[in-house]
Each structure stands twice: as structure tokens, then as C-alpha cells.
């Protein structure tokens with residue numbers, strides 16, 4: 395039988411079954427974008443004539459990483475908002491307010507180039523004005539879950555104890571924009587791009603709109619992606635408005651269910667985390683972002699202990715500075731070990747699963763990607779083990795590959811990437827975009843954006859502004 399592609403590697407982690415599904419000396423047969431067989435190299439070579447062969451000589455083959463939650467557009471101002479207490483107003487706001495469609499698109503292109511080149515094959519992008527991000531994911535060949543932001547509150551600033559004002563016309567306009575993106579991109583390229591519904595949070599849309607959006611998502615056959623129980627401001631708004639905690643409020647609306655992708659849960663109590671998991675919702679854990687911005691470790695352990703599914707997300711690069719799943723895997727493991735004082739927690743194999751098969755399940759793509767099994771899309775990455783960070787390879791009496799990937803891997807070891815059987819990077823050379831062009835464009839946009847952001851940045855008088863005045867940074 396003639397097929398499109400055979401992929402060979404001395405080591406493979408399929409993620410099938412309970413653990414990592416290690417296979418030594420086996421290969422993967424790919425046709426029409428899907429995996430059709432996994433088995434010993436000789437058997438597959440005897441059974442199939444491949445139009446093309448991808449040979450990993452000293453590589454490990456994995457399913458591509460699933461970055462469940464990111465804000466790609468922010469990458470145009472990577473690194474402007476960390477080591478502060480007021481991330482939003484003291485760091486991000488001057489740059490966000492100075493944004494333009496061209497600047498946002500340049501940021502998305504940079505973030506997705508970085509993600510792709512460190513092994514991410516699925517991006518979960520969230521934000522307003524996602525056209526540029528959608529076009530980038532479509533052009534780069536990435537699998538994408540896009541969540542256009544639905545918000546009913548204006549961008550004004552509110553003091554403590556002051557209720558946000560809802561503007562129904564803003565809510566309707568953002569819902570219309572979501573539906574427009576849905577019509578244009580949902581199902582694009584055999585379902586490679588999907589569009590979700592993204593209410594910004596319990597505090598940013600009215601009760602009626604929240605119920606309506608969740609119902610419409612279900613009717614449209616897509617999911618709801620939402621920042622969930624993410625801080626004291628949300629707690630305060632929901633208490634003032636409804637006299638309840640955010641989780642109890644959302645539960646009273648009946649919107650915490652298996653269709654919900656809940657991001658962060660950083661201010662949820664253990665009981666609220668357990669309730670959310672029991673309702674069947676999925677959690678996205680962004681370890682580096684929440685560590686840097688809030689100095690906290692979100693309750694992923696409690697969510698898992700309560701039977702829930704957890705995926706990982708890189709969130710945004712102004713705060714945690716990167717879109718690299720190696721960074722998220724390592725911090726997911728290390729932060730939980732430190733938080734609970736237990737080296738057994740979040741072992742390497744578990745975080746590798748969270749970065750692949752569990753992440754895919756968490757965002758509703760469990761039948762499509764995240765593991766190397768017949769019937770799934772050929773979203774595959776070859777990682778070069780003949781690198782200073784991942785060498786030597788020990789296979790007996792124990793295998794050190796998974797532990798080295800999580801605790802020593804940096805991302806540059808990812809050699810070759812494909813999504814739905816289409817090569818996106820080969821031997822570190824991106825095939826679907828011009829990296830120099832991406833870098834030139836984002837530098838130009840960042841220069842212009844910084845100039846526009848300067849007056850407001852000076853006004854903020856944040857601790858970063860003070861450091862800058864003193865040439866401390």
C-alpha cells in the first residue's frame with residue numbers, strides 16, 4: 395500500500411494508555427494527515443511504500459505539545475511586566491492601550507513562531523481582535539483553538555468597592571466579533587482551526603450574557619474558554635453584585651460543566667476547585683505566568699485529586715516571558731514539589747502527559763491530537779537527543795529520556811515538526827514562515843508601539859518606571 399509518510403526514530407513516547415507508552419525502534423505510518431499505524435520498523439516498511447521518509451537517527455518521537463492557553467498578541471511587548479505587584483495597570487496597560495492591529499499580528503506571529511520552534515503543535519489563543527492570530531495559525535500550519543473575548547465592561551479604571559458598569563452594546567459587539575470569527579475560521583482546513591467562545595470572566599459579562607454565550611457555544615458545537623476564579627478583583631465584584639463567591643455564582647447559572655475550559659482557578663478554595671472538577675469542567679494550569687505575576691501556584695493538584703483533567707498553558711510573555719512548553723513542564727513539576735514539600739508530586743511522566751494527551755483532552759481535542767495512535771492527526775515532533783542538554787541517553791537499567799526532557803530540555807532540541815502530516819519545521823528550519831521576516835516585523839512594531847506607550851508608561855510611575863529612571867534595569 396502506498397502512503398504519504400513513514401517516520402522512524404529509535405525512541406518514541408506515544409502517550410497511549412496510562413503512562414508514556416514507550417516504544418523502542420518503532421515507526422509511524424501517516425496517510426492523508428492521519429496516523430494509520432504504529433509498529434516495528436521492519437513491519438511497517440514491509441507493509442507500506444511511503445512517498446516520503448522522515449528519519450530521526452538519534453531522536454525521540456513525541457506527539458506535539460498542546461499549549462492550552464496563551465495571549466499571543468502580547469508578545470510584541472514581551473518582558474515589560476514582571477517583578478511588580480500590579481501587573482495589569484503598572485505593566486501591561488500602557489503597551490496594550492497603544493496597540494494596533496499590525497502590532498498585535500506581529501506579536502502573534504512571534505509567539506507562534508516561538509511556540510512552534512519549541513515543539514508546540516496546538517495553540518490555544520485568547521483575546522480580542524483575533525483575526526491576525528487566526529491568520530497566523532492558518533498560515534503557519536498550527537492547530538489552533540481560538541477564543542475571541544466577549545466582554546461587557548468598558549476599559550475605564552474602577553476604584554476598590556466600585557462595581558464595573560455593563561454596556562450591553564459592548565457585549566453585543568464582542569459577541570458579534572466572536573461569531574464573525576467563528577463563521578470565518580471554525581473548521582478551517584479539515585478542522586485544524588477551531589473557534590471557541592471566550593467570556594472574559596464572571597465579572598466582565600452580565601448574568602444574561604454569560605448564560606446566553608454558554609448556551610450558544612453548546613448549540614454551535616464548540617466550547618467555552620474562560621479565565622475562572624482568577625483573583626481578588628473578581629471575588630469582590632461578584633460578592634458586591636450577587637453576594638456570592640464566583641464559583642457558587644457560576645454554578646447557580648449551570649455553566650460549570652464539561653463544555654467549560656476553566657483557566658487559572660488561582661483564587662478558588664479547595665472546595666470550589668473540587669466542585670469545578672466534579673462538574674466535569676477542565677482546568678488549564680499556567681505555572682510560570684501565575685508564579686511570576688502573582689507569586690502563587692494554582693491548585694492543579696487539588697483539581698487532579700478531584701478527578702479533573704488538567705492541561706498546561708504559557709499565558710502571556712509580558713509577564714512570564716515565553717511560549718515554551720519545556721518551561722511550563724519544568725515549572726509545573728518544580729513548583730508543586732516545592733509548594734507541597736513532596737518530590738513525588740508531578741513527576742516528569744505526568745507533566746509530559748499534561749503537555750500532550752491530557753492538554754488535548756482538556757481543550758476538547760482528545761479525539762484528534764495529543765497521542766500517537768492510529769486515527770489521530772499526525773501532529774508529531776522529533777527531538778534531537780544528541781544535544782548537550784539531553785545527552786547521554788541511558789536506556790538500561792532505566793531510561794533517562796523523559797526526565798531529561800522535562801528537567802533539562804530547553805526547546806532548541808526540537809528538530810522536526812509536523813501537523814496533520816504536513817512538515818512545518820525540518821532540522822530547525824521553519825518551512826511555513828520566514829523567521830527573519832517575523833523578527834524584523836515585530837522589532838519595527840515594538841519600536842513604534844513603545845514610542846506610543848511612553849507618555850502613559852511615565853504616568854504610571856510604577857516600580858518599573860522608577861527602576862528605569864535610575865538605570866537599574
Ligand SMILES: [Zn+2]
Pocket residue numbers: 463464465520621657709
Ligand atoms: Zn490568560
